[in-house]
Amino acid sequence: MENLEGNVNINWSSSYNTGIERIDFEHRIFLELVNSLKKALDNSYTKIQLHRILIEIEKYAEFHFISEENFMMRIEYPDFKKHQILHFELLEQFNLAKYDEQGFENFYQFIKEWFINHTVAEDIKIRKFILDENINIDDIHYNLNIQV
Numbered sequence: 001m002e003n004l005e006g007n008v009n010i011n012w013s014s015s016y017n018t019g020i021e022r023i024d025f026e027h028r029i030f031l032e033l034v035n036s037l038k039k040a041l042d043n044s045y046t047k048i049q050l051h052r053i054l055i056e057i058e059k060y061a062e063f064h065f066i067s068e069e070n071f072m073m074r075i076e077y078p079d080f081k082k083h084q085i086l087h088f089e090l091l092e093q094f095n096l097a098k099y100d101e102q103g104f105e106n107f108y109q110f111i112k113e114w115f116i117n118h119t120v121a122e123d124i125k126i127r128k129f130i131l132d133e134n135i136n137i138d139d140i141h142y143n144l145n146i147q148v
């Protein structure tokens with residue numbers, strides 16, 4: 001039986017903000033893609049459609065992780081390797097999930113929790129490092145100059 005929480009979109013929460021515009025922007029897109037998987041599940045999309053959405057999220061995650069890792073390298077983030085391994089492990093999970101047609105709903109629950117936990121527990125540490133070390137990120141090409 002599915003709980004009620006499983007039926008609603010995950011809304012953006014201020015607790016997800018890293019304060020790094022580009023990363024926050026990419027996280028918002030990622031969240032939107034995760035929500036699109038839920039919508040597809042609720043509307044009984046075909047296995048082929050669900051599989052394609054999973055690939056879309058996987059490709060975006062892959063891009064976003066490289067982007068976030070490049071940023072970490074630029075600021076010489078000390079836990080870079082540890083963080084990179086977490087990204088790698090998630091991509092491994094995508095590889096398994098793509099071929100498990102019975103498990104799409106479970107994977108949605110997993111990816112939803114992963115996003116929330118990883119963003120709040122790990123990505124936020126990048127923000128803390130920037131603040132602690134007083135690093136000026138304005139000159140790093142990740143400012144979008146948009147209102148979000």
Ligand SMILES: [Fe+2]
Pocket residue numbers: 068083087118122123
């Ligand atoms: Fe991350």
